[in-house]
Amino acid sequence: MEFSEETLRKWLSKYKFRDLTIEELKSVHELYPNIRFTMSTYTFKDGSQKDLLNFSGTVPVKYQGNSYNIPVCLWILDSYPFTPPICFLKPTANMGVSIGKHVDARGRIYLPYLQHWSHPRSTIIGLTEEMIAKFEEELPLYSLSSTDAARQLELLSYIAKITEGENNIQSKGNGKKDDGRFNKVTVIGAGDLGLACALAISAKDVADKVIVLDCSEGTAKGGTMDLEIFALPKIEVSRDFSATANSKLVVLTINSLGNAQSYLDVVQSNVELFRGIIPSIAHYSQNSVLLVASQPVEIMTYVSWKMSGFPRSRVIGIGCNLDSARFQYIVSNIMKAQTKGKVNWIIGEQGENKVTACSGSNSAGEYQSEDLTDDNADHLLANRALEVLKGKGQRSWSVGLSVADLADSILNDKRKVHSISTMVKINFGLLQGL
Template identity: 55%
Template sequence: MNVARHLQRHQMLQSMKVLKVGAVAVGTSGSISSVSTYKFRDLTIEELKDVHKAFPNFTYSMDAYTFKDGSRKDLLKVTGTIPMKFQGNKYNIPICLWILDSHPFAPPLCFLQPTENMGIRVGKHIDAQGRIYLPYLQNWSHPKSTVVSLTREMVAMFEEDLPVYSLSAADVARQRELLSYIAQVTDGVSKVEVNSSGRGKVTVIGGGDLALSCLLAISAKGSADKLVLLDISDGSTKGGGAVDLEAFPIPNVQLSKDLVSTAGSKLVIVTVNAWSSGQSYLGVLQSNVDLLRSIVPSVSYHSPGCVLLIASQPVEVMTYVAWKLSGLHHMQVIGIGCNLDTGRFQHFLRNLTSSDGNNGGQEAWIIGEQGENKVSAWSDTESTNSNLSPKLYPRIFQEQLSSRAMEMLKGKGQRSWSVGLSVADLTDTILQNKQKTHSVSSLCRGVLGVQQEVFLSLPCVLGSRGVIGIAPILPDDQVSESLQKSAVSIHDLQQQLRL
């Protein structure tokens, strides 16, 4: 009996091509394609075991997926039929799910997979290429969201509005052309869009005043060929910027709620915040971490070559969180840091030194932790071969200038419009590859005696791929001590967060 059961189980596994622990069985030959490249491999495997239990007819394979920017990646492809009833009749609807390598923190890409005699019924949740859009996907959040629950949500939607219909013999030929098209371009975009490099595309994520301010400032500067506002708000976001943009649309600006719309971005700006008066400070930070977890892995997947610019607060901690969640190189992930304060600081210094005919503000920076702990610093112009000699301003004069300029900075807040202008400034430098120096939040470990893995504002040379280098700063014990204290405090805070 035991042998018979063993053979029966073996035949079942082979015929159904089921998921094995740590791998995916592909085809009846039993060849194995590893999913070891997945960032959260064990979580993905455990969830797919649950999927197999709920839908044993599903098959699993590794296949190449084509994104809007033309890039391709091997992903786990889940195909099968889901049973449903419509007007008393039973149907098996064929679907295809592409599991991203950032799963389960990013939702699957979902498609209908109609046969040659099926037509796609385009509707609110399905486009002409069979791409499935559901609120469940937009609100995806691990561990609450699962593939099994998603599939059941599809069933509920399909039972309200049947997604396919039977084609007449005359329509079958046209359907073959459509299916061939879908097979070539799995993301539901035209061949022209797939071959496009997506040069100059910028995505701003958020639905409030800060997001709209960034969007309008970037648009006014004319740096980007295309702008996308990804509105992930629930409609209650203070300011209602996305709603205003719907009422008063701007040319070359796309409003979307689908993370796939970020694909091919050169720069992605994250402005979201989950502030709540009823939470502790640590609780608010954790809410922001959870919010970024639902966004960042998918963004980095769709635009692996992008620069990720974080404007969420506190910017040092959120930039670190975004870096950890993205899997991108640390040079690609920066925070807005002290760029705004530095711009103001340099402006004040230029005014204070204009009488001597020298551009005194160009080599001075606000660095460190955004807020009360920020400090002023001067570039080591001898190290950078600058035309401005540090001997032009003796140390005592530098301190006096910095003190006066810092006093002028007091009372200057971080209002949305001001931050938007600062973000547009950074955007222009990055997209145009100007290799200009900005004070932005960058990985600071090993700089000025900082030992912790934290992000602090430093004068960074920026280009199209993010941080190119860090400009040398004149040695100053007070500056080093301030950054080291901030690093310890920020690191202690980061250790309390659940990533």
């Protein structure tokens, strides 16, 4: 379709930031008039669909003295410009995909610009400029011979399904069909917390494969390098989002390591990190559960829910699971207290805003709660236990053990009650959703 602002306004009527999107598309059209815009239905793996704007065209690339026009296709999500486009090569029948640092076997394009996308600094024109620069370093397509071209047709039909939104790709390297029995976990972030989570999940033996996605720039450092050196059998380190495909559980551990001075600075930095990560996770593992360990947990869980488009039941934060487990241990084993069949909990926001509560059951589906303050003896016991709990810091390895505990319940359907962070409607008297 030729560029028509009136048509775009009609197509984008359900986009959250329609005017911002249209203004940017005007600039793109002026610079690249060969681009064609269409509105198509994007079908996700779980069967859900969205009508999304996509456009295709070519970007000019010079490689080793020759000029090439590289065909690409970009899908614009309905939360654009606060989430990056989904980018693919669109090779013709006589073109083969050159797998490299920025392109996978199915033609999906990965760039640092996408990973660090942040409005208003990031734009489609800026993305295109980086795309050209990276393609000039490593040409993403090559010409096929006539015999190779015939074999390429099957691959192209496969890629076509991806660019139409049908993501049925298996994770590279796992070698198994995802038939519901292969428990694959991805840990996003290769810092101390990410490595602690990966090692704890592996040690607890609840996953068949653990992918550690290293989002840092530069070469592998520290722990990730050591993981590659000593090659633990169930753990794989990758920088390629396609390696995370079909994960049952995705654990988010990334935190901004900038020079942020305030709470709001930390929140904004982490939100910007998530903008470049969550859409890719949602694309490759559309049936996964997101488990958020990044700080502040409650806010980042909400951000993950909004950016992923997942049902709220599949986006949870680690909440007070660690504090609750410690609290129960302190009451039962250090204070040797008899709680008359009650289970003690820490609930609420991480930090100083936590409160105590208790229930008469520790299994899902049989849950009655009451405030410990209703009973003076229980209230005194809770205060004593909280004083002991305050001296226990939440180090990476201890949070990792708590994440592994949650992973076990999620992957193996243990029907165990945990104190987590999740979205709930106001419903007084129910402790399960806190």
